[in-house]
Amino acid sequence: MSNARKLSDELLVSLGRTATDSQLPVIVRYSPDRVVMRHRGPSIRGVSESYNFRLAPLTHMHATPEAIRTLEEDPEVLRIYRDMPVRAFMDSAGPIVHAPQVLDLGWDGSGVRVAIIDTGIDTDHPDFAGRIAQTVDLVGEGPVDENGHGTHCAGIALGSGTASDGRFRGVAPGALLYSAKALHRDGQGMMSDVMAGIEWAVEQQVQVISLSLGGSGSSDGHDALSEMCDAAVESGVVVCVAAGNDGPGSFTIGAPGAARLVITVGASTDEDTVASFSSRGPTADNRVKPDVVAPGHLITATRAARTSLGMPQDGYYTECSGTSMATPLVAGLCALLLQKEPVLTPAQVKARLMSTAVDLDEHPCVQGQGRVDALKAIENTGDAPEDPGEGGSPSRGGCLVPMLGVFTRMRKK
């Protein structure tokens, strides 16, 4: 292929408008024969934040025009695309689960107390104005979110969308935010700090806790963090936990996603398929997990100031993917339910979400009971019998079989 044809049309247009010292988000397609791709991007001057996709010889990176020309000369580079915004924003993830219809009915989570235990919160973001009830720093860095993950999750759960004229509104824009910073600015932390965050949230009498984090390896739910989550549920708090991003293999749900009483959330796409990265059950002790799935692929929500997590859209919003994103969406949905029916127990909330979930025609160890539906949950119009679904039932032994089909689901742009 000649060098002129290596650059996509969109990239050629962008190059003409980009200053020499500015970077463009690009996706580079390498030759399939290329064996070693790791760290190739950052070794070129003017390239940063490279990410190698696992399923295809593609690398995402930010590159200056000069670096793009250097890449163009590389014989192993077949094509360079301008990375473009795609459709699955929070303004489409919300409609998939029918959250706007629930807002139209008058339920916005007002007064419901939701805790996000994560990397902290951008307290100055307009989408949380007047609704940050309490913050705590458990890692000694101050409550400010210097990573962006916690702010993004909080926006999905309860952002008002003020800075986007409502476009990137969260699921429960009336709920109150309790932010516990238990992860450091690098997005990592100790299990015990998260446990402290859970205890803090319970002491604050929150009604919903959202945990978009997890450890490595399969868990049987008897680790200290999972049991802390279960203890929080037993004290009356709904706890939503990310399944993990280690799919599509089975037995990839770790702690605390393997906890018995929590709502374990996998990620779906805006095409209503289960995302390939979403962790699959069963748990290490052969229980069915996740419990439900929710949109978690290419989600645009609040961006913390001075952070570059994901794919920034503007100063106030960025786009991220992961079961991290699906989890606060479900937490927000729980807040809507609890506003309408405050007497529901955590087990009843979980049962309601599961019994009203939309079947995506996947195995329970892939989709749980299906993709959540806010309207059906609020109106309690599920077809399936309500089952507390404590993840205590043994797997039916079929979790391994559907995995083959999952490999065919490629990241859709």
Added chain:
Amino acid sequence: MPKVDPGLRQEWKDAERKQFSLVVRVTGDLDTRSETLSDLGCQVKRAFRLTNSISLRCTGATALTLTRRPWITRVERDSIVKALGS
């Protein structure tokens, strides 16, 4: 269920002077147990009332002695957790 994972116990034996971050599940009064653990040479970090457990740091040698205490029901590594979105 064993009090401690055999692999972790072996790590303690292999590195008795090394510091380990652990979470221990205890029976009885949490404040009393925390004091006792401090007396045993542990650096107590946090106590958790919801699960009657304590996070601490101690050497491998000290960790080996903890499992002999009848009021300690489980010892595990204080593992790293990560944010799950990018």
